[in-house]
Amino acid sequence: MTSLLIVACLVCGLLISLPIFVVFAATAFITFGLTSEIPLSILPQRISAGLESFTLLAIPFFFLAAQIMSRGGLSDRLIAFVQTLVGHLPGGLGMTVVLTCMLFGSITGSSASTIVAVGTILVPALTKSGYSPQFAIGSVTCSALIGMLIPPSNAMIIYAAVANVSIGALFMSGIGAGLLFSFAYCAYCVGYAQIAGVPRSPRANLSQIIAAAREVVWGVGMPIVILGGVYGGVFTATEASVVAVFYAAFVGMVVYRQINLSDLWEICIDSGIASSRVLILVAAASLFSWLMSISGTTAAMAAPLRSFSGEPSLILLATNALLLVGGMVVDVYSNLLIMAPVILGPAGAAGINTTHLGVVMVVNVDIGNITPPFGLNLFVAAAAFGLPYFSIVRAVLPWLAISLVCLIVITYVPAIPMWLPERLYP
Template sequence: MLTLAFILMFVLLLLGFPMMVPLLIGALAMMLMLLPGVDPTSLIRAMISGVRPSVLVAVPMFILAADIMTKGHTANRLLDLVHAFLGHRRGGLPITTAVSCTLFGAVSGSTQATVVAIGSALRPKMLKAGYKDSFTMALLVNSSDIALLIPPSIAAIIYGVAASESVGELFIAGIGPGVLIMVMFSVYSWWISKKLDIPLGERVGWADRLRALRGAILPMGFPVVVLGGIYSGLFSPTEAAAMSVFYALVVEMLVYRSVKLSDLPSIALSTGLITAVVFILVGAGQAFSWVISMAQIPTEVLGPILDTVADNPTMLLVVIAVSFFVACMFVDPIVAIFVLTPIFIPAIDASGLDPILVGTLVVLQSAIGSATPPFGYDIFTAMAVFRRPYMEIVKGTPPFIVMLLATTVLLIMFPQIALFLRDLAFR
């Protein structure tokens, strides 16, 4: 019966139904087959409980701030700053892409917004410079996923809700792995540029660099306001999200004048649509997680594996990483986090692992899976933005996936990559 339910979900997914439909139908089917005595309205209560935590209010706020800045000049000013300092070096354009995606991720927290804002501006320039389109799109897709690690990270918020952990600690723990990935991508970009013998860009004078720096001061102030407010105790993560909207409005409407009052309804509509999808996925994921927990499916499937690695924290981290990586290749990271996290929480508590380290590892796997075939959702975002076929988008991804998996290994071997800044801020 369980196999039939999963086959039904997979068929619905292949037929093109949105992810929440297979989840809810699968949850209902398993409930009727495996829990016949349970009131079906319990499924609705589970969905409501999934979207009830107050910290989730931060999600639409950060999405709205990202939409405002994508509409405005924030991305271009960050691009100008990075290019002014790095554009003349070997691999200047792709390195600018990796660094700009990291910076814009720290401003927006959205992978889709990063693909649109940075990719639209830099992809034509990289193609003109002589880079292959497969490399260019793979770099953009994978660099944009650094936004899942660099705060404000929506994936970190979701994991904080699912595991009842501090969102503030998860935010700062993601900085180290995010910067490490940016450095790896930059080194690879330098090597590719040298291999292809791409001509060096024109050096920008210090007057232009200072002008670019002045132009980027306000966008760079965004993470300072958000993170500074959280870690100083001035804001909670939810209040910081509201402040991010206020800051984005002030910068784009009053200072840059790039967003008009008449633009706000369309921006709000875009935010509302994305938020609706996110919250439906959260509710559906919580309902599915509740059903499989009630039916004790996780215990039956993963129980023997978890028993085997219970006394070995390193192997437990490996099992967690593999499980989330594979899951995020097929479903939205939000769903994977809500379904899998409750399965591993007892083993994590018993092993003595730092839950913030585990959360950072989970968010990293969400980032990897989001850009990994067959169903990584940023692949489809790139298809829509660049209007290129699926195989062309994924052709250049293997080297980046290898680097991301190498980051996973390094994080498991050297937890201080994530925990150093966390300990500095909170211990």
């Protein structure tokens, strides 16, 4: 009875287009009010408890660092640098999109901002160079996903908080997964350019490469500082987020000189709003997850998975199916927060490494950003490029197929994402 009421509240909330955090919180309050003797005054305490995590403290600081770097002139410099390296190769401009999105996303951690910052510059350049508009839109919309895999990744931070696993090991697994996606996307760019007969750009000379590298070195240095500090034992991942803010502010205000104190104030406000959107969702989803747990819904959902306890491959297959379907209707963080407690128990019983499971889950929810009907990147791209929604959907379909192939490889060839963490965290 309780599970049916939970489902009914969820469906009704989604059908009338309520914000997802309102749906989660309202479902919990209605269900507890009608079926439980637990005082409703406990529920706000549970909401607050969902945010009482030192790990989650990294999210607002990484958001702030990302906003500073995004508005500090990094995107133009990254594009110019990557273009000097691969622009002359077959599909060079397409590969420039993929690699720029990978680097820019690894610094900003936001696929939406990557689409806007990189796409507004490179989509017109792609179409002018002979690529079809559909290819140009699809390349930017989908390449922006890679930034959620390359550390630092907010989705991985949330999984680490839920599953109580090492953020450092998760970050390292994301590098292998991100590089696989980048390689697959670049291979598609090469094949497309050769079939479509897209002309190559002139090769950059050594002096041009050095000049572009000098311009971008401070920007790409932020992930190096963060990861070097974390894996060198200088600071934790949460402390690294604070270091990232000071580093980004120094680069944007002193080195690039494209933001000032008044800009910094506006950036703080914008990043505060962006952080609050994520954290209020985390809080509401934490309450909803607690409801599912004490009502027995989580155990009921996990029961079919437990029947596969001797078959890790089947549990991983079911994990992919559940998260991909969930990604069609809910956002990245909701998908991760709700499904992680359901999957962790059966996966642990089957002997699946929780770090490997984490990168599989993050890749799944990341793909949800480009999965119709409610993929976030689809709507961001439609707004950024002024195109109809269904035009964006058609543009991402080939890239979505490549993403699913990469997901299968990451799921069933764990050596690819786990090579680095197994050496750094034996």
